[in-house]
Amino acid sequence: MAAAQDAILEELRRLRARVPQLTGALAADADGLVLAQDTPGVDPEAVAALTGTTRALAAQLADVTGQGDLRELLVRGVYGYVATYAAGAGAVVTLLAQDRVNVGRLHLEGRRAGARIAELVDSAAAEPTETITKAPAKPAPARARAARTSRAKPVDARAAATAPTAARTTTES
Template sequence: MDADTVLGTELRGLRQRRPEVAGGVLAGTDGLLISSDLPATDATHLAALAAASFGLGHRVADTVRHGAFQESVVFTARGCVVTYPAGRHALLTLVTGADTDLETLHREAREVAARTGAVFDQQRSAPSSMAALDPHAPLATRTPMATLPGRAPNAPRATSWRRPPI
């Protein structure tokens, strides 16, 4: 089963049990959209914002040494946006209404996140059917980032921030 099918099945089940859930997004920790039942542009933006929120939350949890990051909740005038880690490489973000009981939502959503994240992690670690590309082959398309020079040898290196594990 692929992540899209699992997320669809899991979200339908969650919505049957919790009608205040308006939509959901499964995104990579890099901010790229994996699957969603929201409109495409909203989902793409929400995936990127969820990854940023996850990065900040993970960093805060690490800084204060209060254990692992569990979820991020953003309260709005009309509801909440809640982001949960889903496996090692994904995030589940739910958009809910204002009348949401967060305690029971957290319990159910963490289980959904664990199941969808496990499927995505399994797909990600499965050997690809594509042949390995030659690392020395020329780029098919030149991008602006590919043409930028590397870091200058004498440039100072920032050491105060490190990327959260993914």
């Protein structure tokens, strides 16, 4: 998985180089844990955790309205965008972008990155069972989880404070 994480990080860096208006990029797994991140100035664990929650809600909304599986999620605030793209089995790519970003390009690059990261995640999951059984025993995910819960409160408060300023929320699937 470590090799896959390096490859995912490389992919996120390339993405940020191609779209200069991106202010951050991260990949998270189905549990809302960070797989790789390049989000200067923003707490990646909080973003990953919120992405996981929002994704679950959006997927439910898409399902209830008969739109099928969730493909992407776009949130626009006064100062910019948060775009989330499905990346294979439960994983997502979340991109942060300035308001002046070319949304058409954001979607094109985000979808491509989602597909490539899906391949990386899936190939990592298909690795010998040895690495998979080892993974839960590692202390790292537990620490990430603890950090996430301890930070969850201030983040929620911040999210609630900024929520009314979010101009538009759309779900595409």
